[in-house]
Amino acid sequence: MRITLSMRERKNPYIPVEAEKIVPSILMKGTDVTVYEGNKERRLADLFEITVEGEAASVDEVEVVLRGDTSRVKRVGEYMDGGRITVEGDIGMHCGNFMAAGTIEVRGNAAGWFARELRGGTVICRGNAGHYCASGYRGEKKGMRGGKVEVFGDAGDFAAEHLSGGEVVIHGDCGDMAGVEMRGGTLTIHGDCARPCGNMTAGTCTVLGTVLGMIPTFERTGEIVGPDGGTLTAFVGDIANRGKGKLFIRNFQYLE
């Protein structure tokens, strides 16, 4: 079953749309659901042109395709438990949060809190991801707990904050404080980043590019061979937080 949602032109394209119902398991049962445009409840069909092709016996046979300007559509794929969502353009905040299974692929850019508190499944962004990619929520000790997040462009600040399980791969650069408060899982950054892994207690972070503003409370333990065959400096920390996380870095600079 393939459900295509094409965003209609809106009178005010800046008003955010909250669309947590855009999930395969809900839409396979029917597309007569509502979403919110600001404080107004709207029918999905009022905002999207909807076409449904084929049938599905289980959620895993469902693909939802989003077209048009979906950069302000939030919470797509929330609590998703199977199937596939393909976003042809950009996607708004909180895409894939709490997702447990299935695949989301965003071909454009993803806004903030991409794959927040992910439990399982695969979430891919071909463009850039905003701040708090694969992060947690305010006040919560544990962020993402499982699954895989892969960003082929750059990620913003606080990527993988509170990461506790699963795998996060950023092929481009990360902003400030990636992996801050990490307590599990693995984070791999192919590009550069600033101040990674402050306060981490556990987990593994690998930076194949250059780290600026290296946190001064990681203990250098030696060198290892990285996944790309090159040498990486190995650290344990964050000592300030009695942490035992592993941090592997190609190049680094302290703010002296």
Added chain:
Amino acid sequence: MRFLFNTGRTVAQGIGLDRKSGTEYAGATSRCMMNPVDMMDLDVESGDHLVVRGPAGEVVLSVVPAEGTPRGMVFVPLGPYANHVLGGETHGTGMPDFKTQTVEIEPTEREVPTVTELMEEIGGVAYEQGARP
């Protein structure tokens, strides 16, 4: 020259807070405090005007020497002048780059605008109140 653009409170700015249409407030918030060595590099003297360019636009300020300000940084009291160059990036925290913006600064002959002019420039309409008894 590139500078780190730092904004914050001053007493003079604070005093003007409740009377922002006055010239005191404009004077207090259109100052750009700079290390004297940087001023030499820019070839400006106290009271000269500078144009500051940031992500959202530019503004003209008058320079004030300040020994306590490190080189490479300028301090501008918080207010409409400082904000006139700032963008809306908050890094997902709600807090804009009030202290962490990089700006481009050069001397200028242009005048420091009034607060009203600043607001008109971004779509505001000036209000003139009749004198109060």
Added chain:
Amino acid sequence: MIYTDMVCPFCGCLCDDVVIETEGDRVVRVDNACTLGTHKLMTTRKDRLKGPIMRDGAGGWRDASYEEAIEYAAGVLLDADRPLLYGWSSTQGEAQGLGVSMAELLGGVIDSTTSVCHGPSILAIQEVGHPGCTLGQVKNRADVIVYWGCNPTEAHPRHMSRYTTYADGFFLQNSFRERKLIVVDIRKTETASIADEFVQIKPGGDYAVFSALRAIVRGRGAVVPPTVAGVTKEQLEKIAEICKSAKFGAFFFGVGLTMAPGRYKNVRNAIELVDELNRHTKWTLTPLRGHYNVYGSNEVFTWMTGYPYAVDFSRQIAFYNPGETTSVDILARKECDACLIVASDPGAHFPRKCLEHLASIPTVLIDPAQTVTTPLCRCQIPTAVTGIDASGTAYRMDGVPIHMKAFLDLGYPTDTEIVGRIFEKVKEVRHP
């Protein structure tokens, strides 16, 4: 008339020992208040609008009646798909409470000036908590004071004389001599010039310095490199030692931490340093709050909605996510289609990008005086000033609630009254 024990409506110190002398409806003398407070109290009648004003549709302004302005305000809020109700820090708690209820009924977003002040401090507290105390506790006990990323001399001029450096207390009979003062900043401020120990950090280096201090305090200083963000390890060790040997340490910080790179993570690291120090001796931490009742807005919002600021009611439940539901983000992303501003001046304090949007939507301002925001709004409704011609509740930076007393009657309605009247109009259309 002479009024004693009056409460100053300026900063979060909320000094309540101010003496005000009036002649008729003019203030002729103010004692005990600082320059900032005195100035506010002395000039209270200047710049106040006589009555509501509205755009005249021809590029100018006209006078309006309160009724008309209130009708207009209710109308634009009711028409909006995403109204923003911003400000609330320089007004009475009673008005804040009505604002929350109105935002809830409207399905709007309500936010206070917290988001551009100590919002990041709250985010940090939400991660690790807040070891705090009332200011009298500091006055009576603290033998080490730290001011980090703040400049009380300029922003809270009586903080040092009422609560810290110059304030004698029960356990410190000669405060100035018996207390050690540590100032940490990226530039040498006035406050730094009287410090026993001044630590100058490179911009953006606060986080690293906190981490280093935490490691040193817990005996892992060996890991720390020789200099951290421009500070020598030697000085860090000295600071750590002073802190550990304090009987009672009080850590104050300002927007120097909340606005620096990393934002709330700086504050979190500060809190965790204080937690670490509590394993050795007593330490507390207090953010220096700016507006006199910004903390009150956090308190009122919290008991009513569960969140201290940036509350989004668009789905009729309270949702909170600073960075998403905060005013600067909403304005910069052009999300809101109407705005009510109460008792604050974003025109002066928001980035230009936000103001451009504010000027393009129907914005209503409730404020006693002409401000920088005035030209950006479509309608302004003047009200009484809490602590001058209106009474009400305010919360000091340490959470102590204080009753603000009015001493003048200039005939203006209070914020509570105006917000209440707008709310009534809203309720007529959108029955609860």
Added chain:
Amino acid sequence: MNELLVKNAYVIDPINRINGEVMDIAIRDGRIVEDVGPKATVIDAGGCLTLPGGVDSHTHVCGTKVNFGRYMSPEDMRAGRVARRGVKHATSGYSVPTTYANSYRYAVMGYTTLLEGAMAPLEARHTHEEFSATPLQDMMANTLFDGNWGIMNAIRDGDQERVTEIVGWTLSAVKGFGIKLTNPGGTEAWGFGKNITCIKDEVPNFGVTPIEIILAMIRACETLRLPHSVHLHCNNLGNPGNYACTVGTFNQVPDLNEKRQTLYATHVQFHSYGGSDWKTFCSKAEPVAYTVNNRPQIVIDMGQVMFGKTTTMTADGPMEFNLYRLHHDKWSNHDVELETGSGIIPVYYRRKNLVNSVMWAIGLELALLVKNPWQCMLTTDNPNGAPFVKYPEIIALLMSKKYRDAEFATVHPETGSRVVLPALDRELDWNEIAVMTRAGQAKALGITGIGKGHLGLGAEADIAIYPIRVGEVDPAQEYRKVIDAFSRTKYTIKRGRPVTRDGEVLVHGENTTIWVDPKMGPGHDISQDTEFVKMFDRYYSVRMSNYPVQDEYLKRSLRMETEAVF
């Protein structure tokens, strides 16, 4: 004139010795009367269990510390989110819900009167502001005196009269209800990061001991003729072996009041621990209950722990820091100058954790071992032991051995060797539950005289009708039905007006704040005392004139005036 008639009510009203009679209750203008006219609104209780409105004699729902619990816990707010609807405001929160959420949830469970357990005088205005935002219950606040400098100095100087004067003045000034002592002396010691271990330790810098504070406050309380007794949170909360301190404290308490207890000891579960460390940790509910059984002057509340997530908050600052060091989660602390302190941390009580399992058992043991239900109140010290929404489960546990055994089978396997719970066969009856959830609480608080906790003529028409027919249910077997019934009333009636029906909130009500104003007569006004004024001027950070809570903070105020007899 507003009249209501509740017909066919199966009434249990322990104060009036009614134990299961089917009757009609007539109400006029908020009070219970002999009869009403034919135009009265009629509610048919259909033979369902009808009790006086619930009274919680120890809960934390309003004030600085509670609000800070909310402020620091956005994750807690993600639970319990309900959209605004009709008269009902949006709500959020589970263990530290918003004021509205607290009020609605208590009302749905039939509670109409709440005592906030801890109000710092300096911050009293905050508590009163939140009381005003609590629409469906009458509220009162116990006022903290555990580290009060003026009082400790007076005790050290042997000046009992002065102690009484300070208490009296403070209660009037801050519109408090009763005297609360939280870890007396310990909160002052915590001012410098220290603590007190038990009642004989000296409070640093003040030269007094906790027991001296407790006894002086008991004398002050009785001299002032306060409706409620001293309300004590004993020293050394939460530590292995602390039962000895608890029993030692109880044994020092004289019997001074014939109408009620002389000491109300709160959340005694947290104070009934044996062992010398966490490895040897065990229940000492038996000696504690034995002491209570032999001392009618003591009333306790359970402070029951229930498994799950909650937030602990207490004026006991040092205890919270120790807990923080154990859990290493988040920690807030708030010391209040010259008066008291407080701490907050989130906790998760786990069945698989031995200590938590033992704690769970101790609360139940106390309720089952204290023979007289009038001496043991059902509480969780909300939200410390668990959020109050767990009360129905606790009621069912006390009424059903079968339920207890079923639960016991799920806790840590070693629990059995540390507790006596499995050996206790007692099953409480409906009347005993009514005592422990309203009648006993009202009596202990001294508010039966103003019409609380009973349904006699002239009583406040606060009534809870539960959807359960006592004759048709065996609580020992059908405990699920008991839980369901106590979770959601058929009707909750507040001051003669139905405020909830089948779990739906019907009105946005208005509460009464009940406070005590002791009259001490000429010569006893401490606010005129130069030493007292000097202390205020020098050491407080607010002026004395700005300290009292103005009348306008109490929207609807019920002042209980007492006459002190020096």
